[in-house]
Amino acid sequence: MSNVILDAFSRWNVVSQGILLAGVTLLSLLTVSAGIKAVPTQYSPHQLGVLYGIYNAFIHPLHRYPGPLLWTAYRFPYVVAIHSGDIHRRLKTLHDKYGPVVRVAPNELSYANASAWRDIYGNRPGHQPFERNRTWFKKMSPDDPHSLMGYSEEAHARQKRVFANSFSEKSLRDQSPVIESYLDSLISQLRARISGQRWADKTVDLSQWFVFLMFDISGDLSFGESFGCLSTGKAHPWVEIAQDFGKGLSLIASVNLYQPLDKLLRHVIPKRIRQRQIAHREMSAAMVKKRLSSNIERPDWVTPAKKYADSKNALSEGEWAINMTIIIFAGAETTASALCAITRHLLQNRGALHRVTEEIRSAYATESEIKIASTGNLPYLNAVINESLRIAPPSAIGVPRVVPKGGDTICGRWVPEALTKSQTYVAYNQYSANRQERNFHHPNSFLPERFLDPKSEDDNFSSLQPFQTGRHVCIGMKLAYAELRVTLARLLFTFDMRLADENDRWDWGEQNTYILWVSGLRKTITLLLISEKDKRPLNVALRRRSLH
Numbered sequence: 001m002s003n004v005i006l007d008a009f010s011r012w013n014v015v016s017q018g019i020l021l022a023g024v025t026l027l028s029l030l031t032v033s034a035g036i037k038a039v040p041t042q043y044s045p046h047q048l049g050v051l052y053g054i055y056n057a058f059i060h061p062l063h064r065y066p067g068p069l070l071w072t073a074y075r076f077p078y079v080v081a082i083h084s085g086d087i088h089r090r091l092k093t094l095h096d097k098y099g100p101v102v103r104v105a106p107n108e109l110s111y112a113n114a115s116a117w118r119d120i121y122g123n124r125p126g127h128q129p130f131e132r133n134r135t136w137f138k139k140m141s142p143d144d145p146h147s148l149m150g151y152s153e154e155a156h157a158r159q160k161r162v163f164a165n166s167f168s169e170k171s172l173r174d175q176s177p178v179i180e181s182y183l184d185s186l187i188s189q190l191r192a193r194i195s196g197q198r199w200a201d202k203t204v205d206l207s208q209w210f211v212f213l214m215f216d217i218s219g220d221l222s223f224g225e226s227f228g229c230l231s232t233g234k235a236h237p238w239v240e241i242a243q244d245f246g247k248g249l250s251l252i253a254s255v256n257l258y259q260p261l262d263k264l265l266r267h268v269i270p271k272r273i274r275q276r277q278i279a280h281r282e283m284s285a286a287m288v289k290k291r292l293s294s295n296i297e298r299p300d301w302v303t304p305a306k307k308y309a310d311s312k313n314a315l316s317e318g319e320w321a322i323n324m325t326i327i328i329f330a331g332a333e334t335t336a337s338a339l340c341a342i343t344r345h346l347l348q349n350r351g352a353l354h355r356v357t358e359e360i361r362s363a364y365a366t367e368s369e370i371k372i373a374s375t376g377n378l379p380y381l382n383a384v385i386n387e388s389l390r391i392a393p394p395s396a397i398g399v400p401r402v403v404p405k406g407g408d409t410i411c412g413r414w415v416p417e418a419l420t421k422s423q424t425y426v427a428y429n430q431y432s433a434n435r436q437e438r439n440f441h442h443p444n445s446f447l448p449e450r451f452l453d454p455k456s457e458d459d460n461f462s463s464l465q466p467f468q469t470g471r472h473v474c475i476g477m478k479l480a481y482a483e484l485r486v487t488l489a490r491l492l493f494t495f496d497m498r499l500a501d502e503n504d505r506w507d508w509g510e511q512n513t514y515i516l517w518v519s520g521l522r523k524t525i526t527l528l529l530i531s532e533k534d535k536r537p538l539n540v541a542l543r544r545r546s547l548h
């Protein structure tokens, strides 16, 4: 993308942030004025604003929960943190200071202790489910279909049944050769980029290649054809636009917290960008339609789901399109991010890199032996993966849930429903929780050994749920572990690796997160300008493994 275009996006980003913050301030005041109808009208808007803050901080049903004054009085500090991408760091600092439960907005509590998993996300007999709130995956129009990521528990249960077989052990076995063939392409592309057994002058950005790998696999398993990213070394336009989703989603969510503003924002988004969003939807719908009408049976996510859906008439055309897009995005972006974080942690920790490489190279005689089925029993590799999922969870902040009508208990303490129209939101925030000393010893250090010789007094493993628990547990968890294991085993077996720049060392959490760690395709971000703290490249020097 040329500098001129980047400049234009830069200006758009500054303008959009300005509009957002101005809008948020204005709407806070409007919401305040509208919300306090009982207050006599002789108060001016700013007096009403102050009264609203005082009510929230000292009288609101959640006022006994600890939190910083400004956050408990107004929603905007939380919104600004989401918008600037440092929400995970801000929440961690708040948990460090206030403990395992923090009030992070007038109507929202953040949790960082293990029993919150069961209470918020689990199925507790005699309790109503906590639905997803409507700010993160709000439908653009009431006619839009529900999806697996939506708030309707009825639609979710039906759709999860449809896709369950696509992610079973048997389906994974059937899909393994497909996944392994894309891994072959990755390895040959990387081989082509290095020279002999010397450290190559030319380094590769593995972060991009992981994105290409994961989107190509997902494209094949959903649309019946890959996006061709690995073969061309470039992102397909569908992938480029999908990469913007992470950032776009959290920005739209922050706007949705101030209801009328979402409509306003739609008008300030440039027409060209709106057209790209529409084009993306249309592209997805066309690709899904083509795949469904082909009626071919192949090892992918569509064949088992279609069999079930057809027999029960369980999925509309619109639901097919939105769910396939969601599954691709939810699976590719998270797994690529996890691969990037794991590889970076290994390259920044030579001891762990050496140990895991030894484990893999002594388990196999040839590269062709490394398959999904043969990588299940590598204890140190598993420990490396789990430790990276702990310290750099791909899903760093939780999509908040709504406390059911009448309120409920969480972690043994009563959480009331909100009194006004707004609901009480609760979320388990993985990044903050996983880096709490009360959950893990040396929480900010990469220590795979903690999984090999676990001592219950040192680490609370039940607080670690990178794939969540309960009804909404990640449908792709087994697949994700399989992809992570086989990809890392192949790479570490085949190549010696080191950081291209040995000084390029930093804590993963320094990067921004929106709903996910945003895009590895830095140069192709099209919708919103990247910040220098957004997910950084992983520049690696590779050479063919030394045989001593």
Ligand code: HEM
Pocket: 148, 149, 156, 160, 326, 327, 328, 330, 331, 332, 334, 335, 338, 393, 394, 395, 398, 399, 466, 467, 468, 471, 472, 473, 474, 475, 476, 477, 479, 480
């Ligand atoms: C390391 C990789 C992954 C991580 C850490 C991860 C994590 C998660 C988490 C935390 C959720 C719960 C979101 C919520 O309800 O708030 C989730 C849900 C989901 N994930 Fe994953 N995921 C990964 C890979 C995948 C893969 C490979 C797929 C499919 C190809 C996938 C598809 C989904 C879907 C469809 C849901 C919604 C499930 C539901 O609501 O019932 N994910 N994932």
